[in-house]
Amino acid sequence: xxxxxxxxxxxxxxxxxxxxxxxxxxxxxxxxxxxxxxxxxxxxxxxxxxxxxxxxxxxxxxxxxxxxxxxxxxxxxxxxxxxxxxxxxxxxxxxxxxxxxxxxxxxxxxxxxxxxxxxxxxxxxxxxxxxxxxxxxxxxxxxxxxxxxxxxxxxxxxxxxxxxxxxxxxxxxxxxxxxxxxxxxxxxxxxxxxxxxxxxxxxxxxxxxxxxxxxxxxxxxxxxxxxxxxxxxxxxxxxxxxxxxxxxxxxxxxxxxxxxxxxxxxxxxxxxxxxxxxxxxxxxxx
Amino acid sequence: xxxxxxxxxxxxxxxxxxxxxxxxxxxxxxxxxxxxxxxxxxxxxxxxxxxxxxxxxxxxxxxxxxxxxxxxxxxxxxxxxxxxxxxxxxxxxxxxxxxxxxxxxxxxxxxxxxxxxxxxxxxxxxxxxxxxxxxxxxxxxxxxxxxxxxxxxxxxxxxxxxxxxxxxxxxxxxxxxxxxxxxxxxxxxxxxxxxxxxxxxxxxxxxxxxxxxxxxxxxxxxxxxxxxxxxxxxxxxxxxxxxxxxxxxxxxxxxxxxxxxxxxxxxxxxxxxxxxxxxxxxxxxx
Numbered sequence: 253x254x255x256x257x258x259x260x261x262x263x264x265x266x267x268x269x270x271x272x273x274x275x276x277x278x279x280x281x282x283x284x285x286x287x288x289x290x291x292x293x294x295x296x297x298x299x300x301x302x303x304x305x306x307x308x309x310x311x312x313x314x315x316x317x318x319x320x321x322x323x324x325x326x327x328x329x330x331x332x333x334x335x336x337x338x339x340x341x342x343x344x345x346x347x348x349x350x351x352x353x354x355x356x357x358x359x360x361x362x363x364x365x366x367x368x369x370x371x372x373x374x375x376x377x378x379x380x381x382x383x384x385x386x387x388x389x390x391x392x393x394x395x396x397x398x399x400x401x402x403x404x405x406x407x408x409x410x411x412x413x414x415x416x417x418x419x420x421x422x423x424x425x426x427x428x429x430x431x432x433x434x435x436x437x438x439x440x441x442x443x444x445x446x447x448x449x450x451x452x453x454x455x456x457x458x459x460x461x462x463x464x465x466x467x468x469x470x471x472x473x474x475x476x477x478x479x480x481x482x483x484x485x486x487x488x489x490x491x492x493x494x495x496x497x498x499x500x501x502x503x504x505x506x507x508x509x510x511x512x513x514x515x516x517x518x519x520x521x522x523x524x525x526x527x528x529x530x531x532x533x534x535x536x537x538x
Numbered sequence: 539x540x541x542x543x544x545x546x547x548x549x550x551x552x553x554x555x556x557x558x559x560x561x562x563x564x565x566x567x568x569x570x571x572x573x574x575x576x577x578x579x580x581x582x583x584x585x586x587x588x589x590x591x592x593x594x595x596x597x598x599x600x601x602x603x604x605x606x607x608x609x610x611x612x613x614x615x616x617x618x619x620x621x622x623x624x625x626x627x628x629x630x631x632x633x634x635x636x637x638x639x640x641x642x643x644x645x646x647x648x649x650x651x652x653x654x655x656x657x658x659x660x661x662x663x664x665x666x667x668x669x670x671x672x673x674x675x676x677x678x679x680x681x682x683x684x685x686x687x688x689x690x691x692x693x694x695x696x697x698x699x700x701x702x703x704x705x706x707x708x709x710x711x712x713x714x715x716x717x718x719x720x721x722x723x724x725x726x727x728x729x730x731x732x733x734x735x736x737x738x739x740x741x742x743x744x745x746x747x748x749x750x751x752x753x754x755x756x757x758x759x760x761x762x763x764x765x766x767x768x769x770x771x772x773x774x775x776x777x778x779x780x781x782x783x784x785x786x787x788x789x790x791x792x793x794x795x796x797x798x799x800x801x802x803x804x805x806x807x808x809x810x811x812x813x814x815x816x817x818x819x820x821x822x823x824x
Contacts (some may be wrong), residue, residue, distance in 0.1 A: 254735065257742045268603075268712060272801040283692070285758060296807070298728070303654075310618050323727065331539075332743065343596040366559040367749070369746060369748040369751065370748065370749075371748065371749075372749075373750075376772055379623050385771045388748070389745055389746065389748075391745075391746065396668075410697050413602045415759075418746075428737070428746050429746055431732070431733045431736050431737060432733060432737075432746045432747045432748070432751045433746070433747075433748060433750060433751060434715070435729065435732065435733070436729060436750050436751045436755070436789060437750065438787070439725050439729050439788075440754050441788075441805065441806055441809050441816075442783060442786040442787050442790055442809075443702070443721065443722060443725050443783065443807040443810040445786050445805065445809045446717070446779065446783045446786050447718060447721070447812075448568050448709045448808075448809065448811060448812065448815070449782070450779075450782065451714070451718075456606045459675055459677075459704045460655060460675065460704075460711075460714050460718045460719070461655075461718045461719075461816070462656065462657065462675075462718070462719060463655070463656075463657075463658075464659075464719060464722050464723065464756075464757050465719060465722045466816055467753050467756045467757065468722040468725060468753070468754055468756070468757060469816070470721070470750075470753045470771035470810055471750050471753065471754055472746045472806075472809050472810070472812045473810060473812060473813045473816075474806070475546060475809070476804075476807045478727040479806060480799055480802050480803045480806070481799075483794060483799075483802055484594055484797075484799050487794055489795055490794060491791055491795060493732065493736070494787060494790070494791045494794075496732050496735070496736065496785065497728060497729065497732045498784055498787050498788060500732050500735075500786070500790070501724070501725075501728050501780060501784050502784060504724060504728060504780070505777055505780045505781070505784070508769060508773055508776060508780075511770075511773075513766055514682050515768075516762075516766050516769055516770075517766045518762075519727065519731065520727055520758075520760070520762035520765060520766070521762045522687075522731070522734075523727050523728075523734065523758050524731040524758070524759060524760075524762070525734060526732075526733075526734065526755055526758045526759060527759045529734070530747070530752055530755070530759075
């Protein structure tokens, strides 16, 4: 079996690690716009070979793990090249544009639109880890548009990686993910920005920051290359979440200004509900 | 040696665990407004006895770990009761009001104003953990107002717990801590609120939330009993940080609306600097 991994960073590299375990006989070919990443991926044994165009045509599976703007650009061409029973799986954090980019494609059935909800704030092949996908949710969109045998093939791999599958249409995916992922990143980036701006003397941050700050600001370490196109593609949903978030912050500030401490207490107590919600989520593995 | 721990929750209970190791012969007396907490603290061996008023007068050290409004109320009386070489140490997340509450007190030199930057989102005696203070920063305010011998006694204990000490005036403490701690809590609480409000069907959150959301929303599990009086006491600083945070979020939203993706990229790249800032911070112990 020949597998191509396009984008051999955290997501692609971790996928490769899992695939090597599940399919020990598979040959894995890596693609990346950064030659250093390919070199590192070979050294780390994430891939067996550097891929070329002819490999795409022979590939049984192509795993596309590049920023979502590049994915939208690359997918129609790639899909045109795969063999009849070849399968392309993507891993983008937005799903509407990627699905519409191939909606009328002659080989649409060779593509499975996925979003494995897994990752860390790090990037590049050195960030790849074993078992990244174990216990994580994989959102599959428009599953009915993928050939049944190829669905089966993908689901078998995902099951072996320990992923739970949820089916959703691309629009619902993009709307919900704006709340639970995209907004978290912006709230974290802007928290980091606010504190950095204020504390010109970094020593003060160093001295007073605790694990609470670290946790809340962790996502502000994320890659702008990955996140700029996500925000661009999911702009309208993200703006809506941002407006609601800003309104809630504003209301909290107004309560403080008005000495409405009962209201402040209530807001926090109501939101403590998040404990129960998070309890059931298998998030703590990374 | 007799030690009183007033408020036998996460902070007081973890302090007790450390003190028992450092001073195996010390008798530890617990105080708490919640009889269940006292019972649990005895069962968990966090304390040796339940304390009473007469104990305060005999105590060598009193560690005050209750919400900051209760601390401001209780401190002047407690300080009036301690013996000549008794020492009261507090652990409040705000320092101005607590320091001014005893600024003219006849026994001011028996008090050391502290803020150990340590904790988790959990509370109560069952949340107490070993080594909570190891590697953490302890901010000491107005150190010059504490009797030299009592300073020495406290610093010796803090050193044995592995804490790094920083000295600061109460106003600077409250201003800086608003950025690196209080604002993080509000950003996290309001993130939780925004998502809960939107996702009436909790199943959607459950399915799509990843470790990034969990990390960013972790502080929204924190206790309203502890945090309401902190926000009240540090209102002006907190409002200032909130205004700057809201402005930054608004500017990010405007960039998105105007399709200024270069600006969005730049914001994130600039804020990635937080990686370097956080690298030096010994935060990862809990």
